[in-house]
Amino acid sequence: MDYVTANGATIPAIGLGTWELRGRTCTRTVEQALRAGYRLIDTAEIYENEREVGDGIRASGVKRAEVFLTTKIWPDHLAPRELERATKASLARLRMSEVDLLLIHWPNPRVALAETIEALCKMKRAGFARHIGVSNFTVALLEEAVKVASEPLVVDQVEWHARLDQSKVVAACRRHGMAVVAYSPMARGAVLSDDLVKEIAAAHERSPAQVSLRFVLQEGGIVIPRTARLDRLTENLGIFDFALTDAEMAAMRGLARPNGRIVDPGIAPKWD
Numbered sequence: 157m158d159y160v161t162a163n164g165a166t167i168p169a170i171g172l173g174t175w176e177l178r179g180r181t182c183t184r185t186v187e188q189a190l191r192a193g194y195r196l197i198d199t200a201e202i203y204e205n206e207r208e209v210g211d212g213i214r215a216s217g218v219k220r221a222e223v224f225l226t227t228k229i230w231p232d233h234l235a236p237r238e239l240e241r242a243t244k245a246s247l248a249r250l251r252m253s254e255v256d257l258l259l260i261h262w263p264n265p266r267v268a269l270a271e272t273i274e275a276l277c278k279m280k281r282a283g284f285a286r287h288i289g290v291s292n293f294t295v296a297l298l299e300e301a302v303k304v305a306s307e308p309l310v311v312d313q314v315e316w317h318a319r320l321d322q323s324k325v326v327a328a329c330r331r332h333g334m335a336v337v338a339y340s341p342m343a344r345g346a347v348l349s350d351d352l353v354k355e356i357a358a359a360h361e362r363s364p365a366q367v368s369l370r371f372v373l374q375e376g377g378i379v380i381p382r383t384a385r386l387d388r389l390t391e392n393l394g395i396f397d398f399a400l401t402d403a404e405m406a407a408m409r410g411l412a413r414p415n416g417r418i419v420d421p422g423i424a425p426k427w428d
């Protein structure tokens with residue numbers, strides 16, 4: 157397992173995304189992922205699976221201290237009191253005393269960002285989160301958040317895969333010593349059928365999924381692919397023993413397109 161360091165945090169370079177994993181499938185997948193070697197699990201209060209994620213971690217037998225657990229606060233809960241209540245509710249569902257990373261899931265223009273960020277910093281100082289960060293923040297929002305934060309922000313979690321050029325937000329994160337966590341790192345499967353990705357995969361005797369994940373990893377991102385299949389858990393983990401050439405990386409960058417974004421709900425900010 158490779159790790160990425162960011163503002164004092166040491167974060168596994170690959171994790172299991174758990175959006176849409178529910179009930180026993182979720183518990184079983186988290187347990188199997190940890191047994192297979194994953195050390196980062198990504199959940200959120202909105203995924204309605206924190207209870208099962210907590211159960212899966214305990215069932216795995218992997219020590220809590222070895223697991224890097226992320227959860228996220230939904231934008232309806234960004235006023236300071238609500239944020240504290242939501243954090244405690246997540247911990248209660250997880251049956252954990254702290255998470256490793258607590259994120260603002262999406263920005264909310266109706267709540268002053270300075271208040272939200274200060275409340276988030278307080279959650280860290282109270283011992284509910286070892287590290288804090290944001291998700292779906294644009295460059296402008298990130299700059300504002302960093303300016304008002306009294307504790308280091310360690311990541312911005314954003315959609316990132318070969319079809320979506322995220323160089324602006326990635327550069328902003330780097331300037332502030334933050335890591336970028338790439339969600340939907342396979343564009344929910346859309347990158348996998350691309351002829352170029354298939355060609356590069358064949359050249360390395362790897363799968364298109366491994367090439368897609370390796371591309372983001374090699375660009376410096378932390379990837380959190382989701383799967384409910386044991387064979388794919390192992391497949392997606394197999395990205396640390398091969399490397400794409402400079403020419404292949406350049407060709408993959410060429411897959412970016414203006415309409416490459418797939419996660420763009422009504423609550424989204426005006427993207428960079």
Ligand SMILES: NC(=O)c1ccc[n+]([C@@H]2O[C@H](COP(=O)([O-])OP(=O)(O)OC[C@H]3O[C@@H](n4cnc5c(N)ncnc54)[C@H](OP(=O)(O)O)[C@@H]3O)[C@@H](O)[C@H]2O)c1
Binds near residue numbers: 261391
């Ligand atoms: N912060 C945010 O706003 C936000 C937004 C979206 C997602 N996320 C996080 O990011 C995680 C990942 O993103 P995502 O779930 O949107 O998309 P993703 O990981 O890019 O794609 C998941 C899809 O790919 C399939 N898949 C996985 N491994 C595969 C493989 N080796 N070969 C072929 N297909 C494969 C899965 O199906 P099977 O299950 O059948 O394998 C699933 O349908 C989420 O689960 C969540 O934790 C965060």
